[in-house]
Amino acid sequence: SVPASPKQRKDRIMAGEKKGLVLLDFWVSPFAQRCRIALAEKGLACESLEQELLGDKSDLLLGSNPVHKKVPVLLHDGRAVCESLVILEYIEDAFPGAAPRLLPADPHARAQARFWADYVDKRVYSCGTRLWKLKGEGRAAARAEMLETLRTLDAELGDRAFFGGEAFGFVDVALIPLTSWFYSYEKHGGFSVEEECPGLAEWARRCGERESVAKVLTPPEEVHDFICLLKKHYGVE
Numbered sequence: 001s002v003p004a005s006p007k008q009r010k011d012r013i014m015a016g017e018k019k020g021l022v023l024l025d026f027w028v029s030p031f032a033q034r035c036r037i038a039l040a041e042k043g044l045a046c047e048s049l050e051q052e053l054l055g056d057k058s059d060l061l062l063g064s065n066p067v068h069k070k071v072p073v074l075l076h077d078g079r080a081v082c083e084s085l086v087i088l089e090y091i092e093d094a095f096p097g098a099a100p101r102l103l104p105a106d107p108h109a110r111a112q113a114r115f116w117a118d119y120v121d122k123r124v125y126s127c128g129t130r131l132w133k134l135k136g137e138g139r140a141a142a143r144a145e146m147l148e149t150l151r152t153l154d155a156e157l158g159d160r161a162f163f164g165g166e167a168f169g170f171v172d173v174a175l176i177p178l179t180s181w182f183y184s185y186e187k188h189g190g191f192s193v194e195e196e197c198p199g200l201a202e203w204a205r206r207c208g209e210r211e212s213v214a215k216v217l218t219p220p221e222e223v224h225d226f227i228c229l230l231k232k233h234y235g236v237e
């Protein structure tokens, strides 16, 4: 049979007829990258549909994430799951046999993993955005908050190989895509992650040795170029 054209594939996804996994994606999004890393770790096939975010958003994105209108959205047999950490948990629940498990089995350890992933979500990206968007006092405050956040994460990691302990897990997946943004944060904040938090820098290198991470992460210079583009888009000097 003749393979479906990109248009036919899209129509099927729009109509909710596509079976399997589809990710509404954006190349540089650390949140979308979390999902791609988790899927790759588990060996789950997923079609990536790149979204327009700076211009008009697609009907598919608006229809599947009407509340936030953001990527990532995971469509599973046509049904949408939104928010990257929710998607990671969904993948764990929907494919219980797909190894490795990202969350530990022990309830307390699971709660801890969720706590630290939530800490990453509350602190890193928004603080990073203030670092490149603001100037003067605002930027100085964001710099101080970023350093405190990175030091807190460094201390939590301690001398373990991964936030998941011996195994690469939920918090590692949540944080690693954001390390591609560190270079730009360093440039805007005038600090060095390597000097401030050598353990965290070493952890990022260790994670980068994994195929699932290496093939997904954006080179830091490209993230920096993208931030320059965002600055132009938002009229930031």
Ligand SMILES: N[C@@H](CCC(=O)N[C@@H](CS)C(=O)NCC(=O)O)C(=O)O
Binding pocket: 026, 028, 029, 030, 031, 053, 069, 070, 071, 072, 082, 083, 084, 085
């Ligand atoms: N909390 C969300 C954050 C998602 C997010 O911020 N996505 C950005 C791309 S990095 C987006 O879609 N932005 C489009 C917009 O804000 O209009 C998650 O974890 O999925």
